[in-house]
Amino acid sequence: MAVYRPAFEDALRTFAAISQAMADRGLSRPVLVGGAAVEFYTLGAINTGDFDLCSAIQPALEEELQRHGFIRPTGAGKATRGWIHPDLGVGFEVVGSSPLDGQADRERFLLVDGFAPGTTFTVISVEDLIADRMGQYASGSAPEMLGQARALLRLHPDVDMAYLEKRVRFESAGDYGADDVEG
Template sequence: MRPVIVGGAAVELYTQGAIVSGDIDVITPWQETFEVALEKEGFVRSVGFGAFARGFQHQEFGFGVEVVGRQLMEGHADQDRVLIIDLEGGGNVSFIALEDLIADRMGQYNAPPNMRDDMLQQAAELLKLAETVDKAYLDRRISDETGGDFSLLFLENYVNAQNNS
């Protein structure tokens, strides 16, 4: 499995900058190798109050990178759905699939001890801006990530209520 960008940076990509993130969260089974590569590119391990536990900062670029896990969605995401974007000049970068990202935001919305309205709002914004989604897959992933507490229908109703207010 290749490194995959998840979290806020993926939200920023899928919302075309409507929601901005200050860091890049990455999933990779090769954390140590990835961190050595970051250091070679000028990233420095975050230290001190407020630092990410596994994060690196780049002073010149003004953002951080953090390895947040070894497996995409703890192995629940379909690897074939990962979005691979070719970069000018060669190379490519991988992003979590839109459906898995929406499900992740719903899971964070549902996380105790309190509901995170910002995560519900991000899930709604992602759904509104999506050109196409696999609704059956998305519904299953939302249910998985929320322990069955929420569904795609809940999110669609939320989006519709926002549009009508």
């Protein structure tokens, strides 16, 4: 098993327990996307401060978050979209019902076990994650995302390049392709 910073490992174990609780209820597991997925795939080379999740059944996921000790911050100046666990110091937020607005191939998602006994969780594919980073880069609002996309590709040279090309082209509105990620 990879070695991550302790706070991230704790958050992954908690996410695994929440994901398994959803599956035990006969519900689909939420999908880890965004910065936490980047940290997962880069083995901690790029760190994040929150976990972005996608789930088509947000009310049930929020019930599980509460059962696992998460609270929704309230009061002036507090974000109300996310959930905070007082002991973890990491926020969890449901950012959509389906990764990349349903454009990500669910068959490519990674089912991960081993972070908590008897649990598994789902992570978006590395190709779709790279494409997401390139889409954000192409928007002009997140220049650092090119570096994240390139780091992900360097660490995962076995990606499906044809799929990556298709996904990067889509997410960047045709402005970039897989060759731009390779640098």
